[in-house]
Amino acid sequence: xxxKQIRQKFLxxxxxxxxxxxxxxxxxxxxxxxxxxxxxxxxxFKNFFLGYKDPxxxxxxxxxxxxxxxGKHNDLDDVGKxxxxxxxxxxxxxxxxxxxxxxxxxxxAWELLTEVYKIPKEYLYVTIFEGDDKEGLIRDxxxxxxxxxxxxxxxxxxxxxxxxxWEMGDTxxxxxxxxxxxxxxxxxxxxxxxxxxxxxxxHPQVIEIWNLVFMEFLRKADGSLDKxxxxxxxxxxxxxxxxxxxxxxxxxxxxxxxxPLIQKIESISGYIYGNNAExxxxxxxxxxxxxxxxxxxxxxxxxxxxxxxxxxxxxLRRAIGYAFRFLEVKDPILYTLIPVLKEQMGEFFPEIEKQxxxxxxxxxxxxxxxxxxxxxxxxxxxxxxxxxxxxxxIPGDVIFELYDTYGFPSDLSRIIAEEKGLTVxxxxxxxxxxxxxxxxxxxxxxxxxxxxxxxxDQQEEFVGYDFIKTQIKITQYRKVENKEGEFYxxxxxxxxxxxxxxxxxGDTGFIENINEKIEILNTKKENNLIVHIVKELPKYPExxxxxxxxxxxxxxxxxxxxxxxxxxxxxxEVLGNxxxxxxxxVGPDYLRFDFSHFNKMTKEEIALVExxxxxxxxxxxxxxxxxxxxxxxxxxxxxxxxxxxxYGDVVRVIKFGDSIELCGGTHVSNTQDILIFxxxxxxxxxxxxxxxxxxxxxxxxxxxxxxxxxxxxxKNILKTNENPIKAVEKLYSENxxxxxxxxxxxxxxxxxxxALWKNAIQKIGDINYLGLITNLNNSSVxxxxxxxxxxxxxxxxxVGTKTNNKPTISVGISDDLVKSGKCHAGTIVKELAQxxxxxxxxxxxxxxxxGSDIGGLERAIQKSKIFL
Ligand code: ATP
Ligand code: MG
Numbered sequence: 001x002x003x004k005q006i007r008q009k010f011l012x013x014x015x016x017x018x019x020x021x022x023x024x025x026x027x028x029x030x031x032x033x034x035x036x037x038x039x040x041x042x043x044x045f046k047n048f049f050l051g052y053k054d055p056x057x058x059x060x061x062x063x064x065x066x067x068x069x070x071g072k073h074n075d076l077d078d079v080g081k082x083x084x085x086x087x088x089x090x091x092x093x094x095x096x097x098x099x100x101x102x103x104x105x106x107x108x109a110w111e112l113l114t115e116v117y118k119i120p121k122e123y124l125y126v127t128i129f130e131g132d133d134k135e136g137l138i139r140d141x142x143x144x145x146x147x148x149x150x151x152x153x154x155x156x157x158x159x160x161x162x163x164x165x166w167e168m169g170d171t172x173x174x175x176x177x178x179x180x181x182x183x184x185x186x187x188x189x190x191x192x193x194x195x196x197x198x199x200x201x202x203h204p205q206v207i208e209i210w211n212l213v214f215m216e217f218l219r220k221a222d223g224s225l226d227k228x229x230x231x232x233x234x235x236x237x238x239x240x241x242x243x244x245x246x247x248x249x250x251x252x253x254x255x256x257x258x259x260p261l262i263q264k265i266e267s268i269s270g271y272i273y274g275n276n277a278e279x280x281x282x283x284x285x286x287x288x289x290x291x292x293x294x295x296x297x298x299x300x301x302x303x304x305x306x307x308x309x310x311x312x313x314x315x316l317r318r319a320i321g322y323a324f325r326f327l328e329v330k331d332p333i334l335y336t337l338i339p340v341l342k343e344q345m346g347e348f349f350p351e352i353e354k355q356x357x358x359x360x361x362x363x364x365x366x367x368x369x370x371x372x373x374x375x376x377x378x379x380x381x382x383x384x385x386x387x388x389x390x391x392x393x394i395p396g397d398v399i400f401e402l403y404d405t406y407g408f409p410s411d412l413s414r415i416i417a418e419e420k421g422l423t424v425x426x427x428x429x430x431x432x433x434x435x436x437x438x439x440x441x442x443x444x445x446x447x448x449x450x451x452x453x454x455x456x457d458q459q460e461e462f463v464g465y466d467f468i469k470t471q472i473k474i475t476q477y478r479k480v481e482n483k484e485g486e487f488y489x490x491x492x493x494x495x496x497x498x499x500x501x502x503x504x505x506g507d508t509g510f511i512e513n514i515n516e517k518i519e520i521l522n523t524k525k526e527n528n529l530i531v532h533i534v535k536e537l538p539k540y541p542e543x544x545x546x547x548x549x550x551x552x553x554x555x556x557x558x559x560x561x562x563x564x565x566x567x568x569x570x571x572x573e574v575l576g577n578x579x580x581x582x583x584x585x586v587g588p589d590y591l592r593f594d595f596s597h598f599n600k601m602t603k604e605e606i607a608l609v610e611x612x613x614x615x616x617x618x619x620x621x622x623x624x625x626x627x628x629x630x631x632x633x634x635x636x637x638x639x640x641x642x643x644x645x646x647y648g649d650v651v652r653v654i655k656f657g658d659s660i661e662l663c664g665g666t667h668v669s670n671t672q673d674i675l676i677f678x679x680x681x682x683x684x685x686x687x688x689x690x691x692x693x694x695x696x697x698x699x700x701x702x703x704x705x706x707x708x709x710x711x712x713x714x715k716n717i718l719k720t721n722e723n724p725i726k727a728v729e730k731l732y733s734e735n736x737x738x739x740x741x742x743x744x745x746x747x748x749x750x751x752x753x754x755a756l757w758k759n760a761i762q763k764i765g766d767i768n769y770l771g772l773i774t775n776l777n778n779s780s781v782x783x784x785x786x787x788x789x790x791x792x793x794x795x796x797x798x799v800g801t802k803t804n805n806k807p808t809i810s811v812g813i814s815d816d817l818v819k820s821g822k823c824h825a826g827t828i829v830k831e832l833a834q835x836x837x838x839x840x841x842x843x844x845x846x847x848x849x850x851g852s853d854i855g856g857l858e859r860a861i862q863k864s865k866i867f868l
Contacts, residue, residue: 020061026065026643036308068085084204109180129143171448177211210237239257253273262283294338297358298355320334330371335363396427460530463496470496474541497532557588581642594691620670623667750776753774765868770795771865773858798810813825826842839851
């Protein structure tokens with residue numbers, strides 16, 4: 001069975017059990033402060049489990065793109081070293097939201113594995129939760145009894161809390177789980193060691209493939225457990241592991257999910273997979289990581305210097321590091337795997353197919369830059385070793401700095417050190433790493449306290465499209481702590497406050513009643529709840545309030561948001577249909593729009609785009625807003641769905657003329673309300689992505705007025721009424737001419753001066769001595785000194801100059817005198833500099849010193865004679 005068929009069979013099976021098949025959620029998460037990436041199938045359904053939202057379907061199945069590289073689930077260190085953990089993998093899952101429970105979940109899992117996929121029953125073991133006295137939890141005998149109907153009792157094993165009690169996080173839904181393990185060892189090995197004893201013992205051929213979680217409890221912040229109002233099933237099966245079992249392989253990497261990628265690497269590197277343990281790890285790392293990187297970019301997360309983007313950049317660099325070290329590949333290669341990946345997965349995951357070009361470009365540029373970094377790191381390291389020849393151990397902080405500041409892999413440092421017969425201060429390095437972890441941990445610590453519920457409320461409603469002021473009641477609140485301090489989050493039953501999303505910033509404002517007035521600092525979405533952030537909790541939170549949005553700020557945001565839509569449309573008209581939105585910021589101050597496009601825009605293109613948007617503003621296009629269009633219909637209308645965004649079955653469509661977008665933001669009711677649109681700059685955001693920043697409304701008008709005033713001021717200064725550009729050009733060319741004349745004059749003067757100096761040379765003993773003060777500039781002085789040194793033997797020359805009321809002393813000594821070893825211009829000038837209250841130095845044959853006492857120049861010249 002091919003991997004494609006295996007995936008398809010899973011979905012069809014659960015469809016036949018009345019499950020609705022849903023698409024994978026994006027791998028990169030938005031609106032979730034506790035998690036950067038989907039790390040299991042349940043991530044996208046969290047709100048259902050938390051009771052924040054009602055599911056549309058009670059039975060659902062899917063395959064979810066997961067990434068386990070940070071936070072609670074982090075498999076990164078194992079990836080490549082073992083054969084069954086990946087960074088990015090697919091998790092097949094079936095779900096019950098308050099519908100079926102243990103009985104059906106167990107029966108169907110068994111049916112699918114043994115009857116559809118036909119895995120021999122004697123390969124399988126299952127585990128159930130043994131209970132936990134401390135938690136007051138009893139053994140999951142319910143699960144045990146259901147399993148007994150399918151599998152012999154001696155294959156049902158007990159598991160402890162660590163393995164068989166699943167928790168979403170420190171708080172939240174949780175419950176006992178039941179895992180299915182498969183033993184794919186050879187017959188002989190099975191006879192030698194009983195498979196039962198290898199379950200959950202990290203054996204690469206006795207592994208967990210499926211985890212059935214029975215969510216029954218809610219963990220609260222104080223650690224206690226509550227029973228959930230509805231019982232849920234959440235299952236997750238590793239797709240790649242399943243493929244290994246069904247394709248009769250001993251490693252995930254030997255399945256058709258990975259073999260095409262491995263073949264490509266073999267053809268580039270010349271190494272055949274399977275011959276050398278170190279190189280095999282490198283190959284596994286590369287083919288694994290490229291998937292994680294490609295899927296993240298496809299879902300809109302580009303490599304960057306912070307947050308999720310940084311995690312992606314690190315993964316990418318890890319892969320490049322392995323290729324560089326173990327496969328000796330010194331050129332970008334990861335990007336060449338993308339067409340193979342597209343062949344492999346593009347059909348099921350169109351985001352890869354559609355964005356192949358962008359993904360390739362981004363990866364290639366990252367690779368190129370990082371390979372440069374590696375080169376520079378090599379130079380830095382060898383410089384360090386050269387300048388510390390006596391060191392036998394390279395200090396940990398040096399390795400750490402290379403790693404942390406320059407992104408230079410520490411194991412590469414180690415290898416280079418070893419090649420030179422040096423070692424690395426491992427302890428020092430580890431302690432630097434620890435310190436840094438501490439720093440970043442501190443920066444990201446936050447704590448959420450339990451919600452205090454004042455009023456049960458099914459669904460909080462956003463009324464801010466129509467009102468910026470409403471009567472509200474606080475339904476729940478909680479305290480949160482993060483690096484900025486202590487805050488409270490308030491939830492209302494209705495709210496006019498827009499929560500930050502889709503690039504648009506959150507609203508600010510206040511709530512008030514006769515008792516008090518509380519400022520709303522920001523509004524955010526957390527797992528679908530709209531939370532209003534305040535510094536102080538109301539004294540009487542149970543009273544009704546008037547909620548009032550800062551209307552001027554909201555209007556500016558709205559102008560910028562509508563302008564963003566017009567900009568998007570204009571860009572597609574001017575540059576072509578390949579332009580796709582890749583991120584935006586819509587604030588009160590300006591708007592920023594990132595889009596896919598491969599060249600810098602020309603001045604003409606920018607001007608044309610700007611003009612087109614302004615024309616739409618003059619055309620006074622009314623807002624056509626439709627809040628509930630079926631998703632399919634919206635796409636047919638011409639609205640574009642963005643990759644990496646999650647849409648519901650029903651979407652909101654915003655239309656201004658021909659501009660149609662799926663959008664939840666706030667908008668002007670007519671484009672004329674935008675007033676004006678001005679592009680401030682067009683830059684590169686990253687490979688293949690351009691960025692436009694622009695202003696609108698009052699900000700735009702103010703900007704133009706300021707520019708006009710500056711222009712008028714300029715005319716004033718130039719004393720011209722005509723076009724000041726002409727006047728400036730004239731001024732500039734006059735200036736150039738004057739500069740040339742001045743240079744000529746200085747040259748001529750220097751020639752005359754040189755003749756005068758020559759005449760003034762005194763013969764004192766063997767030495768030709770010249771000491772004088774001149775008003776030539778320093779560079780002319782240096783020039784003449786060098787000329788004279790070349791022409792006259794035994795020359796000792798000291799010249800004082802004054803520039804901008806500061807004295808300088810220059811000392812020149814001809815080479816023959818220098819060679820005699822008797823004098824050194826640098827030492828002499830230091831001594832003389834005391835006279836002018838200054839200091840300096842230089843070469844044996846020429847040195848200068850600056851000072852602050854002009855009066856001292858004469859004394860310095862006199863003093864110079866003592867060196868004769
Ligand atoms: P393991 O102990 O093997 O790491 P887990 O207990 O972390 O597994 P779960 O969180 O229960 O796994 O995830 C459900 C299923 O997803 C597992 O049974 C396994 O088949 C698969 N899975 C988990 N982590 C990975 C990974 N890093 N790569 C590939 N598949 C995975
Ligand atoms: Mg794990």
